[in-house]
Amino acid sequence: MTADVISALAAELGNEILFGDDIPARNKRDWNSPDPVCPIAVARPAMPEGVAAVQRICATHGVAVVPQGGLTGLCGGAQPVAGCVALSLERLVGIEEIDPVSSTMTVRAGTTLEAVQKAAAEAGLFCALDLGARGSCSVGGNLSTNAGGNRVIRYGMAREMVLGIEVALPDGTLMTSLNKMLKNNAGYDLKQLFIGSEGTLGVITRIVLRLFPQPAATMTAVCGLADYDAVLRMLAGARQTLGPLLSAFEVMWPDYFDTATRRLPSIRRPLAGDHGIYVLLEAQGNDPVSDPRHFEAWLGGLLEAGVVEDAAIAQSVADATSFWDVRDAGAEFKALIGAFGSFDIGLPVDRMNDFVRICQSTLSAELPGCASFFFGHIADGNMHIMVGMPGVATPPLKAIDEVVYRLVRQHGGTISSEHGIGVKKKAYLPYSRTPEEIALMKTLKAALDPKGILNPGKVV
Incomplete structure (x- = not known):
């Protein structure tokens, strides 16, 4: 069977299929998986039709398929299983269209989140999804786990930023639903089946992302507070006073903050003193003059009232980046x-x-x-x-x-x-x-993947 499926894949994909000693080490494990597992082949199609072909061929031969994006997941969702074909989307990259009128971007699933962010910015628009692995994670992988990231409080989870998708189903059918309309209630919202399903129901190949106006002003501050009660008071005030300007509200307990800023030489400590808890705050507005004044006046009021003990406001992009470096420093704790x-x-x-x-x-x-x-x-x-x-x-x-x-x-x-969930959290679902709920998840899995060959062993 192994020889037959590799032969069929090679005939269909040519040099887009790797096997034997040519299989890269990176495709043998997910980022947070302890033990490598070598797939029988790695398929690297550059077009959606190639993704569908891999699904069709593997379904015909009863061979498992494990989709892989940027391989930055923390739950083993892209970990190969014995005897599988790894379906890598590393070559399925590129921005197909940016529509400034509808404020949308059509992008291939293997494209990194950072590339999406940069392309949107160059077009004068804003991709609101953001997370620490932006330079290596793929946007298809972000959707497969319904990524949240830093700005959920304002823009919502990844699924709120998706208008349309194209998906290769387990039997090799390519379902194209590249909707660009904000309102479309024509039947079931099928895209929601696949967003957050971790590649167990289908493999996302193309996406229509909803973009937003590029902020004209971004205000960032790090604050030291006495305790969590003060954090809750600050959050309530931020929601009331900053309203839609509030885009991020990150909290760090002292063990984390002190370790990041005192034991990691690459991280600059933004506040001199010690505090009971720390908040990283971001607000985004459209008025580069009045919005920063409004932000600083509100924060000044919290300092005067004693809700905030100390604060540092970013005066430059470099300052803001260094503040976020503290929040993202966890990757260096190993x-x-x-x-x-x-x-x-x-x-x-x-x-x-x-x-x-x-x-x-x-x-x-x-x-x-x-x-x-x-x-x-x-x-x-x-x-x-x-x-x-x-x-x-x-x-x-x-x-x-x-x-x-x-x-x-x-x-x-x-x-x-x-x-x-991947494999790491499956037992705790x-x-x-x-x-x-779990029974219905299994029903959906059986309906779309009756042979159980797409990303087996994950989620349910």
């Missing part, structure tokens, strides 16, 4: 604490600080010597956690998972806010979904 468990959870905003306190104490009690770090988008209910065992080469990741996800369930949260 050099300090070794291997660690990474978590992307969701909780009601008013329960987050209680969760941090209980989680830290429970981890310390059940896993002595562990180090935990808490930060995240917070205003949209999303927290990120890193837990490691400094000095321990192989930390007990499963035991760490058990503690964190048990507490998430007890606090009425979700085990995944924006990174998906019942912590956040009812049996009826």
Whole structure:
């Protein structure tokens, strides 16, 4: 069977198929997967029709297909399985159209998010989706996990930025639905089946993205506050006073902030003193004169009222970038604490600080010597956690998972806010979904992929 499917793929794709010693190491594992698995072949089609052909050929031969984008996922969603064909979208790249009248971009799924952002900016428009892996993650992969990122509080999750998609179904059918209209209620909104399904129902090949006006003013500040109650007061004030200008509200607890700014030489500490908790705030407006004044006046009022203890306002793009570097520094923590468990959870905003306190104490009690770090988008209910065992080469990741996800369930949260389920979180899906919900997910999977060959073993 292996020889037959490789022969069929080679006949269809030519030099777009790799096998044997030509298979790159990068295609043997997802970014956060511990053990490499070599697929029988790597298909790298440059056109949507090639993606569909891979699906059709593998369906005919009963061979599993594992889609791969930028391979930056944290849950093993692109991890190969034994005997599979890895379907890489690394060559399915390019901006096909930017329509300034409808404020849309049609883009191929393998294009990096950063390339999409730059192309939109060059056209005088704005791609609102943004996350730390922007330079390497693919926009198709972002949609496959319904990525959130830094500006969800203003623009919503990735699915809110998609008007149309094209998808290669498991049987090789290419379903093109490149809608450009904001309003289109002609039957089922089929694109929503595939956004967030992690490549288990179909492989997204092209996307129509909704773009926005390019902000004329971006205001960024880092603030030190006494406690989480002050954070909640600040957030309420930001929503009330800044309104639609508010685009990001990131919170960092001291263990994270101090480690990033005092132990990583590449990160500049924006505030001199120590505080109980830290907020990174961004607002975007269309008036380069009045909007910054409004932002500074509001922040000044919080300082006078004692809600904020200290603040640094970015005076340049370089300042703003350095502020965001603190928030994005988690990727560098491995050099300090070794291997660690990474978590992307969701909780009601008013329960987050209680969760941090209980989680830290429970981890310390059940896993002595562990180090935990808490930060995240917070205003949209999303927290990120890193837990490691400094000095321990192989930390007990499963035991760490058990503690964190048990507490998430007890606090009425979700085990995944924006990174998906993949294989890493599959066993914990019942912590956040009812049996009826999971049964319906399996029904959808069976309907669209009756042979179970598309990204098997992921999600459900």
